[in-house]
Amino acid sequence: MTWTETEYRAYLEEERRLYAWVLCRYGDRTPQEARAAALGRYPYEPAGAPLRGLIFHDEAWHWAMLTLHGEGYWHRHPELADPPSAYENEARGG
Template identity: 60%
Template sequence: MADDWTEDEYVEYLHGERRRFAWVMQRYGGITPAQAEVAALERYPYEAGTVLFRGLIFHDEAWHWAMLSIYGDLYWVEHPEFVYPSPEYEALD
């Protein structure tokens, strides 16, 4: 996945996922922008190009990771309305 990316491509994608994760955390998790930014940096730390499986977290999108953080494991069972990203989230790209 990210193994084939240039450094610039990886960093751009990383920043995008952080931005989307923070947005979900604010919108659905009810946290402040500052808290959401910290949460996004913790969820999506920078990984050097030498790290094995760099970017593995990208196998699921930020929506999924944020919903897991907010609602926990199996959020899709208790909150089926969040199985798919909202149109607002999709519009972020």
């Protein structure tokens, strides 16, 4: 996918926000811990970087669940395979 720089940065920030929200809400992380983790999970990739934005192929919910519960979380916790309505509401802007 091709984004303008403005679109990329906005999408990156929104995914960081949602990732941090999940870590706080479902992982008992402090906002500061969650934000630091989000910055690590979603680093800025400069324009022209190979595979820029590839992380966006899965939503923040999935990446946060991997962080909290590990690979295969969807088998051990099938109730977490799909984001709950609280996440969907947050993704729509709360």
